[in-house]
Amino acid sequence: MNEVFPRGPSLLTRLALVLGFSVIAMFVDTKVESVSTFRAYLTSLVSPLQYIADMPGAVLNWSASRFTSREFLLDENERLTAQITLMSEQLQRFNTLQQENQNLRTLLDAPVQQEMHKMIAELMAVDNNPYSHQIVINKGALENVYAGQAVLDESGILGQVIEVGTTNSRVLLISDVTHAIPARISRNNVTLIVSGIGDVSELSLEHVAHSTDIREGDILISSGLGNVFPQGYPIARVSSIVRDESQPFAQVKAQPLAKLDRIKYLLLLWPKDIAPEEAISNQQVLDGLGAENEE
Structure with missing residues (x-):
């Protein structure tokens, strides 16, 4: 009797095929140099989709920022102003220490770390x-x-x-x-x-x-x-x-x-x-x- 829905390969056969293809793919990925170039092309091809997927979150963040209270913005501005002032003082000391370090390295004829x-x-x-x-x-x-x-x-x-x-x-x-x-x-x-x-x-x-x-x-x-x-x-x-x-x-x-x-x-x-x-x-x-x- 003919079956209405013919049966395909067994589950073990399918598993063996998947494992075989996986091993081949891993071998090709590690041994063939052109695969990395192909992967880079795929990454570039998919990047517009990633930007599109990220767009709803960006729109929601933009909308939320528009509804932020004025009081919160004032407090945040005050906090950031204080933080910049503290960082400015630290950077001024860092600049002085960096100059002293360069002078010491010059005296010792030591190489200066690359900026x-x-x-x-x-x-x-x-x-x-x-x-x-x-x-x-x-x-x-x-x-x-x-x-x-x-x-x-x-x-x-x-x-x-x-x-x-x-x-x-x-x-x-x-x-x-x-x-x-x-x-x-x-x-x-x-x-x-x-x-x-x-x-x-x-x-x-x-x-x-x-x-x-x-x-x-x-x-x-x-x-x-x-x-x-x-x-x-x-x-x-x-x-x-x-x-x-x-x-x-x-x-x-x-x-x-x-x-x-x-x-x-x-x-x-x-x-x-x-x-x-x-x-x-x-x-x-x-x-x-x-x-x-x-x-």
């Missing part, structure tokens, strides 16, 4: 894969964004750019399990490796010897090794240390200083020699604050 230029970027989307901590930002090849570029927020290092499209880019956060960053303890310059464990509120320090001089509360900053993150930027604060002599290494956890779960605006860094014209330097920030103070 970094900066540009503000905005979050567009968050990867919905729970096992991958990635985000999409609204800057791309048109702004000279490049793979491996350091990304920060106002508190510390967020991650690095891994894919660049025409108008947007994909950023791998430091909390991702595949991410690791060379670091050092600001208190004593001991070098360590800080790795993500898939948790936005916690990082892990790899291969820490029991005798290592590390304490809870120590601040970890980028060491500059690996030529990805410039040295001196904050990464995390040591939160717990377990020294179990039955284990080969101490178990050290740290809390990231960047707000990985509350990302809105980000900061992209360029070395001075490859920075785009739109990026600003520390001196331009100081000059701008100085002009505001004179007014």
Whole structure:
């Protein structure tokens, strides 16, 4: 008897086919260099859809800002004015210390750290894969964004750019399990490796010897090794240390200083020699604050 609805391949056959195609796709992705270029084209192709998807939220934010009370705006303006005043004082001291540091380096004939230029970027989307901590930002090849570029927020290092499209880019956060960053303890310059464990509120320090001089509360900053993150930027604060002599290494956890779960605006860094014209330097920030103070 002929069936009205003919049966297709069995579930096991379908599973085997899917697994086979997945293995082939992973092999091609790792072995064929042209795949990364094709992925970049796909990212550029999808970017208009991401802007369209982001538009309702932008419209709602714009509408909400229009209905904000006048009293709230006055309080916010007063708070920001006070914050700018405090930052101006700190930047003035920083400028003096920077000059003194340059003089000392000249006396010691030591190389001066390369100045970094900066540009503000905005979050567009968050990867919905729970096992991958990635985000999409609204800057791309048109702004000279490049793979491996350091990304920060106002508190510390967020991650690095891994894919660049025409108008947007994909950023791998430091909390991702595949991410690791060379670091050092600001208190004593001991070098360590800080790795993500898939948790936005916690990082892990790899291969820490029991005798290592590390304490809870120590601040970890980028060491500059690996030529990805410039040295001196904050990464995390040591939160717990377990020294179990039955284990080969101490178990050290740290809390990231960047707000990985509350990302809105980000900061992209360029070395001075490859920075785009739109990026600003520390001196331009100081000059701008100085002009505001004179007014």
